[in-house]
Amino acid sequence: MAKHATPLLDQLESGPWPSFVSDIKQEAAARAANKNGLDYQLPVDTPEDLLGILELSYEEKETHWKHGGIVGVFGYGGGVIGRYCDQPEKFPGVAHFHTVRVAQPSGKYYSTKFLRDLCDIWDLRGSGITNMHGSTGDIVLLGTQTPQLEEIFYELTHKMNVDLGGSGSNLRTPAACLGQSRCEFACYNTQDMCYQLTMDYQDELHRPAFPYKFKFKFDGCPNGCVCAMARSDFAVVGTWKDDIKIDQEKVKAYVAGEFKPNAGAHSGRDWGKFDIQAEVVSRCPGKCISWDGSKLSIKTADCLRCMHCINTMPRALHIGNERGASILLGAKAPVVDGAQMGSLLIPFINCDAPYDDVKEVIEKIWDWWMEEGKNRERVGETMKRLSFQKLLEVTEVEAEAYHVKEPRSNPYIFFKEEEVPGGWDRDLQAYRQRHQR
Amino acid sequence: MADKDVIIEFLNSKSASKSKFYFKDFTELFPDKGPREVKKVLTQLVNEEVLEFWSSGSTTMYGLKGAGKQSAAEGES
Numbered sequence: 001m002a003k004h005a006t007p008l009l010d011q012l013e014s015g016p017w018p019s020f021v022s023d024i025k026q027e028a029a030a031r032a033a034n035k036n037g038l039d040y041q042l043p044v045d046t047p048e049d050l051l052g053i054l055e056l057s058y059e060e061k062e063t064h065w066k067h068g069g070i071v072g073v074f075g076y077g078g079g080v081i082g083r084y085c086d087q088p089e090k091f092p093g094v095a096h097f098h099t100v101r102v103a104q105p106s107g108k109y110y111s112t113k114f115l116r117d118l119c120d121i122w123d124l125r126g127s128g129i130t131n132m133h134g135s136t137g138d139i140v141l142l143g144t145q146t147p148q149l150e151e152i153f154y155e156l157t158h159k160m161n162v163d164l165g166g167s168g169s170n171l172r173t174p175a176a177c178l179g180q181s182r183c184e185f186a187c188y189n190t191q192d193m194c195y196q197l198t199m200d201y202q203d204e205l206h207r208p209a210f211p212y213k214f215k216f217k218f219d220g221c222p223n224g225c226v227c228a229m230a231r232s233d234f235a236v237v238g239t240w241k242d243d244i245k246i247d248q249e250k251v252k253a254y255v256a257g258e259f260k261p262n263a264g265a266h267s268g269r270d271w272g273k274f275d276i277q278a279e280v281v282s283r284c285p286g287k288c289i290s291w292d293g294s295k296l297s298i299k300t301a302d303c304l305r306c307m308h309c310i311n312t313m314p315r316a317l318h319i320g321n322e323r324g325a326s327i328l329l330g331a332k333a334p335v336v337d338g339a340q341m342g343s344l345l346i347p348f349i350n351c352d353a354p355y356d357d358v359k360e361v362i363e364k365i366w367d368w369w370m371e372e373g374k375n376r377e378r379v380g381e382t383m384k385r386l387s388f389q390k391l392l393e394v395t396e397v398e399a400e401a402y403h404v405k406e407p408r409s410n411p412y413i414f415f416k417e418e419e420v421p422g423g424w425d426r427d428l429q430a431y432r433q434r435h436q437r
Numbered sequence: 438m439a440d441k442d443v444i445i446e447f448l449n450s451k452s453a454s455k456s457k458f459y460f461k462d463f464t465e466l467f468p469d470k471g472p473r474e475v476k477k478v479l480t481q482l483v484n485e486e487v488l489e490f491w492s493s494g495s496t497t498m499y500g501l502k503g504a505g506k507q508s509a510a511e512g513e514s
Contacts, residue, residue, distance in 0.1 A: 068493035070500075075484055079495040101492070168490070168497030169460065207483075208490065208497035209476040210459045368471040375459045376496055 002028075003045055004052030004323075008059065024051055027128045046127045049093030050143065069322070071098050073153040077208040081166025082150055094143065097127070101154060101216055103198065106191040107178035114160065116257035121155050135173030136215060137226065138165035142178055143286055169205035169212055170182040176218035176234075177225035185310065186220030186349035187238030187323040194218045196355055197362075204366075207248045209384075211373035221319065222252050222305045228328070228342070234326040234362060235342045236351075240320030243300045244309070250316035251276075251296045261312050280309050325351045327361060329391065330380025339379045343388060344402055347396065361395055368394040389414060405406075440467070440478045445487065448501050456505030457491045457498035 006021075012112060013019045019381055028047035028252045031040065043049070053064050069082020075435045081099040088095035104120070111388040118139070122128060127143030129331065133389075134140040144152065157160050165173035174197055177183070179190030197216060198205065204214075217228035228235035252260050254274060262276050276296075288302035289309060296316075298309070327349055328342030350357045368391075373382045382392050417423045438446070443466055449470070454494040463473050479499060489502045 011454040068491060070489055070491050072490055072492065077483070077490040078492065078498050080490060089500075170497065207476065207480050208492075209472060209479070211461065213495060304478055367471075370464075375461055 002215075003048040003052070004055060006051050006055040009055050014022060015398050021051070024129060031123075033129055033331045036123075038121075041125045042127060042143070042145060046093035046097075046143060047129060049091040050097070050127070052126045053087060053091045053094055056087065056090075065097075069098070069423065072165065073149055076097075076164060077204045078167040078170040078206060081167050083143075096145040097143040098145065098149065099167075099412070100126070100141040100144060100149070101134065101136075101167055102141060102156060103163050103165045103173050104133055104138050104175070105162075105197075107181055108133070108137070108196045109132040109178070109181070114162075117160055121152060121160075125152050125155075135231070136165070137217075138173040144384070164206070166205045166213075168213070169208040169210045170206070171201050171210070172213055172215045174198050174218070175226050179218075179220040180326070183220055184314070185223060185238075185319055187319055188220065188238055188325055189353070190218040190220045190236075190238070193236065193351065193355050193358070194354060196353065199405050200359065210366075210370060212376050212378055214369075214379065216362075221307060221309065223307050225253070228331075230331050230341055232331055232342070233329065234365070235331060235350075236325045236358060237281075237328065238351075239305050239324065239348060240322070241322040241348055242320035243319060244298050244303065245318040246296055246298065247316050248295055251291075251313060252294070252318055254313045259313075259315050263314055280312050283308055312405055323351070324348050325358075327358070329365065329377070330383045332378045332380045336376060336378070337384065340380055342380075343383070343405070344390065346397060347402060348401075364395045365391075441482055441487075443467070444478060444482060445501070448488075448504070452501070452504060459496075459498055463499070469484040 002025075002102040007033050009021045024047050026047070028051070031044050031047060034040070034044070055087045057063055064086050066084045066086055067167065070085060072078075072081040079101050081101070083097045083099060085094050085097065087136050105114075106358045119128075119130075122130060122141050125144060125148040126141055129140055130141045131140035143154075151255075156164070174194045176190040176194035179186040179188070179230070181191060194216075195274055200362070205208070214234070215231035215232040216236070217226045218236045219226055222229075222237055222239065224237065226232075230236055250259070254261060255276050259272060261279065276291050281291050285306050285308075286302040286304040287298075288299040290297045292341075300320075310319065326344060327346040329345045330340060331342040333339050346361065349361070369382055372386060373379065377385075388403060391397075392403065402422065444463060447466055448462075451458075460476070460479070461474070463479060464470075464472050465474050465475055479488065483490065485497075486502055488499050491498045491505075
């Protein structure tokens with residue numbers, strides 16, 4: 001029988017979707033059975049107490065978790081988040097319930113051995129409950145106590161060759177899509193760039209000195225499988241400069257119904273015959289595609305890199321050959337200010353290893369934000385407060401039309417005198433000869 | 438005065454009212470130094486176990502080791 005009655009949580013199991021309540025109950029049962037005879041370092045009923053305290057919060061409609069703490073591993077300012085409950089006598093299994101963040105492998109490729117070893121550590125020294133993966137993309141190990149932290153850290157780093165992730169006012173665990181390892185749309189090696197920048201910026205990951213969190217994400221193409229444009233302060237999104245490559249014979253094959261559009265992804269119901277005009281041409285946001293019945297044409301200058309045509313007809317269309325990435329800055333979820341998407345800073349940057357071009361931009365932004373950012377201010381908020389123009393200045397990027405979001409209503413690019421040929425001075429007499437008062 | 442002592446004296450002078458400080462509180466103590474130089478001094482003090490980190494999960498602060506109520510209140514001192 002369950003340690004705590006949880007009628008409100010039980011109700012959550014009745015929906016059609018997988019339930020975290022069922023998962024925690026399963027873990028509670030597994031710990032109670034202890035088939036492997038483990039010498040659990042946390043109370044065996046920790047998962048049951050977790051359910052109990054959550055049920056209490058549902059009843060009372062207020063949290064019983066306290067805020068933060070001093071816990072961590074020696075020398076690291078992130079990776080461990082102190083969590084304590086305010087009902088330790090009632091729920092001793094979760095009196096201390098610290099979170100440990102672990103850096104996920106680039107592109108989230110695991111061997112089963114890695115996952116088993118990770119679970120072995122966590123069954124012994126933690127609650128056994130994990131979150132694969134957290135919002136930032138890292139492995140989240142939920143619930144352990146302070147004496148276990150250094151032990152866990154030692155085993156992770158020495159036996160599994162993996163490090164803690166980022167938390168607090170740090171660079172957060174960088175995340176990449178699986179990129180060129182499996183995806184034909186990837187315009188650069190996302191996994192390698194993610195790995196290299198993680199290694200190069202260890203100090204920023206583990207020793208907090210930023211005004212607030214800072215996230216990198218690396219998407220290989222604008223499909224955005226790690227949502228870099230929406231979820232990272234510094235988004236690197238693969239793109240290309242030249243024309244989308246078109247295989248006209250394959251286009252005709254799609255039109256003739258020989259290939260399923262979207263590689264058969266929408267086969268759950270009958271959508272009728274593939275209509276290239278309705279499903280591709282008229283859906284192009286740049287209105288740059290035309291189909292004359294036998295030939296598909298794309299005007300590259302008007303292409304917005306939305307990926308829709310390539311996604312729909314992947315055997316006929318392919319990304320261009322001149323590949324690199326765009327950099328967007330400032331995406332965030334709402335906290336101090338509202339949510340915002342990234343703003344395009346650099347439309348095309350070289351993405352060849354060792355990624356010095358990208359690192360140069362990152363470091364200029366950090367230097368500025370560390371000086372000018374207020375406490376708990378994301379770089380996107382600093383950018384809004386001090387102007388996009390200021391960001392262009394510190395990153396030494398010249399203002400271009402694509403930096404202006406809304407001409408006239410929001411003309412935030414102002415030229416300085418030294419940027420204008422001839423400056424502000426003019427010959428008033430000559431002017432008056434041409435223009436009477 | 439050595440940089441480390443400036444930091445420790447600052448923390449002691451504030452100890453009656455506050456025990457945890459943002460990184461920027463320390464950069465203001467060294468107007469002639471960049472944030473990265475200040476970070477090196479703070480990191481050294483953390484490694485010497487004079488300072489310790491406090492983290493809410495989203496924000497990190499620095500304080501003198503053992504200062505404030507945190508460790509005693511959690512029964513983990």
